[in-house]
Structures are given as structure tokens and as C-alpha cells.
Amino acid sequence: MEFKRDPRFGRLIPAMVTPFDQNLELDLDRAQQLADRLVAGGVDAIIVNGTTGESPTVFYPQKLELFRAVLRAVGGRVPVIANVGDNCTADTVYFAQDAAKLGVDGFMCVVPYYNKPPQEGLYRHFKTIADSTDMPIILYNIPGRCSINMEAETTLRLAHNCDNIVAIKEASGNLDQVKAIIEGAPAGFDVYSGDDSATLDIMRLGGVGVISTIGNVAPERMKEIVELAAAGRWEEAEEANAALLPLMTGLFATANPILVKEALKLVGFPVGGVRLPLVDATPEQSAALAAIMREVGVLA
Template identity: 45%
Template sequence: MIRHKLAGVGAALITPFTPDGRVDYDALARMIDYVIEGGVDYIVALGTTAETPTLYLPERAVIAMFITNHIAGRVPLVVGVGGNSTSEVLDQLREFDLRGADAILSVTPYYNKPSQEGLYQHFRTVSEHSPLPIILYNIPGRTGVNMTAETTLRAARDLKNVIGVKEASGDIAQMQRILDERPADFLVLSGDDGMTLELMRRGGDGVISVAANAFPRRFMQCIGRAKAGDFDGAQKEYEALDEAVRALFAEGNPVGVKCALSVMGLINDRVRLPLVPGSEALRARFERLIAEYDLR
């Protein structure tokens, strides 16, 4: 069942760029191999960490196809399909070749700040047109609107192809209500690396992770212990990652993770404006942390 395949750790894949700003497909292939070899359970393409708002729609379609082909069935794939216009999201569903994907991740509409009823009607419409199961994505710090537990649960109960939520509200009480009242097999995934263990301790199913881009092997060791119910062991494993994970977000995402990956020699640290590369201080911080904690 697809819900079981998408528990655990999904790597929220970056989009590498060449020095002149084009998509770097050689580096993208390296990143796909790197996270799969690091043990991630699945890959999430075209999410927040992929700088999707700066990608043209044709670029997104090509990236989705490239990732599908390079994964070649090794792990499941979730493709980000979202936006602040419901009709534009439907356009993406028509334009993208989703035949190799297992589910879509769809963010709450941003900037226009819909009501809870507006959020529900948006996802109802998307669900009616989606050929794949849907994971909702709630990230109020970026979108300007919080999808409440009540709205998430309403969608989970009413919309049969809505199979889970990536919760990045930072509100553990909200997450707990979803956990307590969710339908059977409804996935509750952390959208914050630092909250993953607490959410899993309470019955959550895993995380869609930024850290798994940079430190997949070490991060999977930590989450593997949590999946086995050894939360003390997982917390001990996480102690070696804690400062590095915080550093990933010190200057924003994906600025931090691209800086870390460039230190490790996997990509260059090019981002698209309005983002700018990480500072020299951040780069020095990652050089120290990667060496000190053996994070390669």
C-alpha cells in the first residue's frame, strides 16, 4: 500500500544549478544517487527545498521526468504540485508526466490567504483531478495561512485520495489532534527535521526532510532507531546532528543545505534570486561540523 511506502524519511530534493543559472542535471543525478545510497525511503521532488517558485513550468516538467527516469524505480517518488491558483495547479496536473510518480505533495495556497473553507474547496478540487494520491502540505511560515487540524481532518475523511499531511506548522498540539483523530492509515509526516522524533514518539509516521539531502546516512540511522521504537537511542544519534541541522536553516532553506552540499563537493552553492548563497561564516561552520561529526 502506498501509505506504507511513504512512511519513514523522504528526502526533499534540491535543484542544483550551474554557475550560469541553468538546471545542473549532472549534479541532480549525483544527488539522487547520493540520497538513495544513503538509505532514504523515498524522494520528494519540486517542493520548497527545490526552489520551485523560481522554476518555470517547463523546467518543472523536465525535472520531474528526469528524476523519475534516474530513480528508475529504486525508491518511491512524490512530486510537488502546488500553487496559489487552483486552476494553475490543475494545469500542472495536466502538463506533468506523472506516470512514474507514486503521489503528489500539494502545498496550501500561498500569498492570497484563503479561509479554511477556501483551503478545503481548493484541495477538494485538486483531489477530483489528481491521478495520484495526495499528501497535503501545511507550512504557514511560508504561505501566510495555517491549515487547522479541523480542516486537515475534514479533507482526510472526505477526500479518499488524500492520504496524508506534511505538517510544518510547528504546533505540536495541532499535530497531536490530527494524530488522535485521523482516519486509519492517514500519514502524519513532520515538515521540520528538528520535530521529527517528538512527532514519531507521539505516533507520527516520519518526515519529509531537508537534512536527508546532506546527511542521509546519519539521519537514517537516527530515524531507523525511532521506527524501531528506540527513542532514547534515536535521540542520542540525533545529538551529533543537532547543530548541523540547525545550521541548515540559519540563513534560510535551501541556502543552508546547498552550502553544506557544496562543502562536501556534491554541488556548487548557486541559488536563484531572490535567494543568495550562504555566507563565508556559514561555510566555515559546515566545514567544522562535517569534519567534527563525520557527516560525509
């Protein structure tokens, strides 16, 4: 696979965790420190308050506070993408308008969850959002969390009919579907892996990179993998990927982002716990994670 252009938002985009204090309130100072740490680690953009950022338990006013804080910390060094997706179309439209006023660089919108719309409903949902804004939008397809899959035909219909729908984070696990999207997409439409461990497989098909969980903990290592792949240095990319793969999978031994927050704590950059109904890592989970982190060279 030959990469002929650089993607709009780059190749490594961490879905940033949301730091909380000891009372599980937003820790905006720590969020700014984390954003700065990610930029220093070489990330190309940052997604704020995605699933890894505990979006279901961070309410709209808090989301806006978080977006504002990260924008201040980043200071234009990399794009800041706000996750504004919800399972109510009207709520998403109104919230996106509020987020746009802050100066974010783009939106991510997840497939509506729980209400299980048909494919035509998915199309109209995203088309309505796209028509309400000039901001670039990244779609997010993750059937494991949303209970439905957005089919390649629907994604391509949106990509061709909405100029500001510019990318998709594909976490369906269906490489045939990913291949169909890549081959049928208009010029300039980017396909990102939604799973760190699937990144090289998707880039071999023509995907541009990854919207990453492990990028919170080891951004330099994940950046190396995607850049080697983009340069066509596949053997080196595979070697670097294999060296980090145990942690990519290990972070998902329980519900994300429990273990990525624990991993940050283990490397000396604590970001607080998780909000219910998630629960913090057990001592056993923490010990197993630390062993993996030592194995891959992320923890001394």
C-alpha cells in the same frame, strides 16, 4: 508509541535540492547524480522541487524536465513525489495532470500562499485537486512561508473525505495541532514532520517520519534516527538525534536552501548556487557551517 505498519512512502523522504550549473540553469545530469546518491543513502522516497528545491523560481516547463530526469535516474527504486502545489487552484490542477503523465508516484501540494484563503477555501482548494486526479497527495502545511495555518479540523476533513489525500507534511511547529491530526486521522493517513529537529517529537505522538532537508546531506544518519524511533528504541534514537541536531538547526541559520546547497559543496558534491532573490552563503556562513559539520561528523 507502537508503530503497527509501514507508511506508504516510507519514513525518510528528502526534499531534494535542485542543482543548477554556473549560469543557474537546470543541471539535469547533476540532478540525476544527486537522486542516485540519495537512493544509495537509504532514502525511502524523494520529493522533487519542493521549497528546498527552489520551487518558486523553477518554472513549470523546467519542473517537468526535472521530474522526468529524476524519474529516469531513480528507475523505480523508490517513489518519486512531484511538488505540484501552487496558490492558484486551477493552475495546480492543470500542472498536476501534466506531471502525472510522466509517471511520478505521488504529489505534494502546499497550502496556498500569499492570497490567505479562509479554512473553507483551503478545503475546497485541496478537495478540487484531489477530485481531479487518482494520484496520492501529501498536503504541506507551513505557516511560516504561507502566512496562514491549515487547522487540524480542515486537515482531518480532507483526510476523511478524499481517499487519495494520504499524508501531510506538518511544519506548523504546533505539537497540539499535530497530535489532534494524528489522533483524528483515518487509518492509513500518515503525518510527517516538516522539520528535521521536530521529527522525534512528532514520531512520539504517532507521526511516521520526516520530509527532510538534512536528508540531502546526511541521509544515512537521518534514516538511522527514524528507524530507531519506529522500532521503539527511543534512547538510541535520542542519542543519534542529539549527535546530528546541531546540523539540523545550523542548516537554517539563513533561508533554506542556501546552506544545504553549501553543505553539499563542502562534502564534495557541489550542486551550484541558488537563484535570486536567494543569495549564496557568505564566507562567514560557510565557515560556521563547516565547523558544525565537523562537530557532528559529517565533514572530516
